[in-house]
Amino acid sequence: MKKIVLSTALGAAVAVAASTAGAATLDDIKAKGHVQCGVSQGLPGFSNTDDKGNWTGIDVDVCRAVAAAVFGDASKVKYTPLSAKERFTALQSGEIDILSRNTTWTMTRDTTLGLNFAGVNYYDGQGFMVRKDLGVKSALELGGAKVCTNTGTTTELNVADYFRANKLTYEIVAFEKADEVVQAYDTGRCDVYTTDASGLYAQRLKLAKPGDHMVLPEIISKEPLGPVVRQGDDQWFNLVKWTLFAMINAEELGVTSANIDDMKKSTNPAIKRLVGVEGNFGQNLGVSNEWAYNIVKQVGNYGEIFDANVGPKTPLGISRGVNALWSKGGLQYAPPVR
């Protein structure tokens, strides 16, 4: 009995460990005909299904852009919804090819999980949401509060650091699924809901009365969110990294999904290289030279996907802030295509 259980345990463990790492992910993807993309279980603006069941969001668009680069067809993506807790194992085991799920780039994750972060598609920070009628104006007044959050997140660690550093007591109620956190906070089990500030704006939409809640001004951490791939496959890592860079460069060069066909005739050498009229940049990535053209044409440049999913005109209503281009005072910066 013991032996059987143990060997099944080891068997399961080996199944986790025996993965496609090191193998050429790009070749596998071309062979199977789609990109397998790990997303959240529903975070509006980032990765969420619309009323027709299609996935949308800024994280989803990263996967769609990768598919556009590989296949010239942004729709060749299949999605795996993952909780915060499940996400890294899913990537390590080869169940997904890319994890694009509001995941914070931290040193532990980068160095001990066998993973690589391919860049940052959204600079975020952790915030607190409370009921307006509490009359709390600052996070420093939260001593003694009950705090709801997700397990297996950076959030859980930051909140512990913050309260300890400020010598405040608190009690944490940590759920696995985001919807349960929202529900528990909404019923009044907790005084505070904490997660990435973007997540707070997104999840507030799910509350019974969104208007009764407010986000406190303090941002207590740095949460650079970005796509993640397995370590040990540089070709695939490069492709995901440059997909992101292509979108940022396109915005910087004023190339949009609407004008890209005209831009093919541009005389600007930087634009010529980006849209694939000049040079062999796509080939060097292992895809066609039209890669960036396809990304921008089918998905859009960075500014476009930001505005379409989380920007001021969406229900989330988030302004560009630190996510503006470096040339406009923000942090989004991409090395040149040359």
Next chain:
Amino acid sequence: MASITEKSDSEDTAKVALWNNPKARALVFQVLLIGLILWSGWYMYSNLQANLERQNIASGFGFLNTTAGFGIIQALVPYSETSTFGTVFIVGLLNTILVSVIGIFFATMLGFLLGISRLSHNWVISKLATVYIETLRNIPLLLQIFFWYFAVLRSVPGKRDKWSLLDSFHLNIMGFHAPKPIFEAGSSFVVYAVIAGIIASFFIKRWSTKRQMETGQTFPVLWTSLGLIIGIPLVVFFAMGMPMHLDYALFKDTGSRLRQGFQAGHGMVLIPEFLALLLALSMYTATFIAEIVRAGILAVSHGQTEAASALGLRSGMTLRLVVIPQALRVIIPPLTSQYLNLIKNSSLAVAIAYPDLVSVFAGTTLNQTGQAVEIIIMTMLVYLFLSLVTSMFMNWYNAHMALVDR
């Protein structure tokens, strides 16, 4: 050529002879099987190590000594954010044991009650039990947990309000608040009195059984034991000047809205996550136990009851001395599996933020350290161990209850 054939022929006969020996054959198979298991274990282990290394995934048990850095809502041993992942393991384990042991207790009580009620001659009682059993048995446990947590949580008073009983027990969304006994110097004597009472009752029981066997005289064991276990300690308690006081929950409805409600550090609180899980686990498992109890009682042939009454036993005694001991033999083995189910089902805790082993260790710790293999193996061994201990205890109890040939 010929010589070779001959040789192999003779070898064949030797083999066939061995083959026909069942003992040798069994031995060969067992050695082969053990060899195969060991080999595949070793193969999987080395493969795993190589893969982890190739993928640059950290391995080993060093993480148990590093700082966890996150908070846990319920800990039976001292725990803070600066404790280690090793302590997280202990905290999770104790929380699992806590909900399992209490759950098993209530499931058994309720299960026996329901099982007997379903056999009752009273139509209303038996139908009520039937409806309860058939409904709860057929609703998935996870849904029942969600029901108790989310639906019931929504209907109890909010943080700044409460339902109270006798001014000392309160219920609201933050949990069940009760007075906490604080023991002072001298209270240890009360504990000693209780222990002495239990030991004395044990010997009295043995003595009275022996005497009844020999002389047929009965002795009021139950009342004597109650007196010894409760009465004498009470006397000691008062004699020592009542060395205990109650720390009542403190409720505030003034001051800042955030700090209104029950104050931390006063009284005792059972968190709603614990209550919901406990209720769901015991009410669900009780339905299965009820059916087992009913089957066990029905398995005792009616002739036994008739014989007992022919001997002049009253119906209470018939149940206690004739029916139940025989029914228990049928009940205990499947009851054990229900206990094991309850322990394993307690891992559904993760759905409602009760910090059991699966939630804080196989969940949070796994995610923060990424060491899936070590953590999953440790967690599985814990469940295996808990199950084996439960089985062993129940097997011992079963052997104790088994029919002794006289």
